[in-house]
Amino acid sequence: MTKVKSRSPLGQLPAFKKDPIAFLKVMEEKQQPVLRFRFAHRPVYLLMHPALIEETLIRKADYFYKSKPFKELEPILGQGLLLSEGQFHKKQRSHIQPLFTPKHIQTYVEDMAHCTKGKIDDWTDNKARPISKDFMELTLQVIVKTMFGTMVENGDALVGKPLETAMEVAVQRIRTIWKSPKGLNIGNNRLFNKAVGDLNQMVDHIIEQHSEGNDSLLSLLKNPRAKGEGSMSIQQLRDEVMTIFLAGHETTAVTLTWTLYLLMNHLDVYEKVVEEVEDVLSGDLPTYQEATALTYTKKVILESMRLYPPAWLFGRQAQEDVNIGSTYVKKGSTLMISPYAMHRNRRYFDYTDDFIPDRFENGKPVGVPEFVYLPFGAGSRICIGQHFAIVEMLVILSTMIKSIQFSPLSSKLSVTPDPLITLRPKEGLWVLAKRKL
Numbered sequence: 333m334t335k336v337k338s339r340s341p342l343g344q345l346p347a348f349k350k351d352p353i354a355f356l357k358v359m360e361e362k363q364q365p366v367l368r369f370r371f372a373h374r375p376v377y378l379l380m381h382p383a384l385i386e387e388t389l390i391r392k393a394d395y396f397y398k399s400k401p402f403k404e405l406e407p408i409l410g411q412g413l414l415l416s417e418g419q420f421h422k423k424q425r426s427h428i429q430p431l432f433t434p435k436h437i438q439t440y441v442e443d444m445a446h447c448t449k450g451k452i453d454d455w456t457d458n459k460a461r462p463i464s465k466d467f468m469e470l471t472l473q474v475i476v477k478t479m480f481g482t483m484v485e486n487g488d489a490l491v492g493k494p495l496e497t498a499m500e501v502a503v504q505r506i507r508t509i510w511k512s513p514k515g516l517n518i519g520n521n522r523l524f525n526k527a528v529g530d531l532n533q534m535v536d537h538i539i540e541q542h543s544e545g546n547d548s549l550l551s552l553l554k555n556p557r558a559k560g561e562g563s564m565s566i567q568q569l570r571d572e573v574m575t576i577f578l579a580g581h582e583t584t585a586v587t588l589t590w591t592l593y594l595l596m597n598h599l600d601v602y603e604k605v606v607e608e609v610e611d612v613l614s615g616d617l618p619t620y621q622e623a624t625a626l627t628y629t630k631k632v633i634l635e636s637m638r639l640y641p642p643a644w645l646f647g648r649q650a651q652e653d654v655n656i657g658s659t660y661v662k663k664g665s666t667l668m669i670s671p672y673a674m675h676r677n678r679r680y681f682d683y684t685d686d687f688i689p690d691r692f693e694n695g696k697p698v699g700v701p702e703f704v705y706l707p708f709g710a711g712s713r714i715c716i717g718q719h720f721a722i723v724e725m726l727v728i729l730s731t732m733i734k735s736i737q738f739s740p741l742s743s744k745l746s747v748t749p750d751p752l753i754t755l756r757p758k759e760g761l762w763v764l765a766k767r768k769l
């Protein structure tokens with residue numbers, strides 16, 4: 333273990349706060365398996381070796397809970413799947429898991445494709461599109477339609493804005509030592525409370541709109557008796573709905589934006605994707621079989637998540653003293669795992685900063701050990717929606733690319749990564765969208 337010293341009483345927190353991506357780069361350059369530093373009084377360990385990540389997320393997972401900073405999201409997500417712990421989490425996960433089997437995902441493809449078609453039908457031809465916003469609205473529609481069986485109109489105003497505010501305030505709180513008590517309705521707290529109120533209203537609307545009897549997440553959550561369990565409280569139902577609703581659209585939208593950004597800067601790769609889509613899709617909209625046969629397009633998405641992993645950083649909090657490798661970790665310490673730092677680690681990837689989709693084969697980067705590439709995490713808390721997300725992104729991209737010719741608005745598009753809860757493109761992305769004849 334290497335200690336990273338600091339003269340500041342706040343330790344490495346100011347450097348991290350100022351520019352988290354630059355901070356991770358500096359840490360990666362040290363080429364150490366684990367780095368120890370302080371965020372003010374809190375000891376933090378940044379794990380940079382796959383064996384230590386495997387030990388933390390799998391073999392010794394029971395020693396850890398989600399890290400405290402993540403818990404800043406509790407006012408929004410409550411005890412939904414992302415934040416709940418222990419036996420309760422296990423029970424909820426096994427309850428929700430069946431909706432994410434390949435058999436179920438197949439049945440969502442038609443809705444995913446129709447939502448996409450509806451979106452592009454509204455576009456004015458040959459005009460610049462705010463595609464990052466389009467993706468956000470579209471993935472929101474997809475999650476609501478597939479998981480809850482309803483549609484939302486005007487999603488950006490109703491959800492996009494409050495979500496952005498809530499995330500910004502939560503991130504500020506995560507990176508601040510002194511926090512005004514959450515109960516005080518002042519300044520940022522007021523903004524946050526208003527945003528959470530708006531999101532809650534949206535979720536209530538989704539729950540109200542839901543009609544009994546359809547095969548959706550809500551039916552499953554409302555009827556746990558089917559599995560011989562007691563019924564779920566209204567609060568728990570809302571927490572689970574909010575979690576799937578938020579975890580299930582933003583990450584996917586961000587990945588689609590980064591993917592198109594990379595394609596617009598690598599038009600040779602874009603042409604190969606267009607060729608594959610033309611070859612594989614028999615009509616305008618893909619079937620499940622066709623979407624999952626887009627092997628090159630999938631490599632492009634995986635490589636995009638290597639360079640810009642939406643979940644760029646996540647963490648765990650030790651519930652007891654524990655050894656990770658030869659490092660003794662005291663109860664209460666935070667362990668940080670950064671897919672961003674691992675995915676750009678020179679020890680594991682050649683030409684780390686270059687966009688090379690062919691480095692993937694059978695869904696994995698060739699010649700790279702397990703637990704280095706982890707856009708969806710690992711172990712019992714691995715993303716429940718990972719297969720859903722991959723299929724959704726293949727369906728959305730191929731449906732768009734079949735009907736629309738995209739081109740960059742300038743010879744070199746430039747977007748700055750903005751590491752909030754997810755790694756977003758700061759200024760959003762605009763591209764030219766021309767209908768194919």
Ligand code: HEM
Nearest residue numbers: 413414579580583584643646707708709713715716717721
């Ligand atoms: C590109 C898209 C996505 C990425 C990169 C992503 C990433 C992640 C990561 C890294 C975690 C684990 C966090 C940790 O261990 O602390 C996670 C958990 C989770 N994700 Fe995703 N996700 C994506 C899409 C989705 C979708 C589409 C859904 C739902 C439809 C979803 C629902 C969840 C839930 C509920 C959890 C918590 C699981 C648990 O703790 O049991 N995600 N995601």
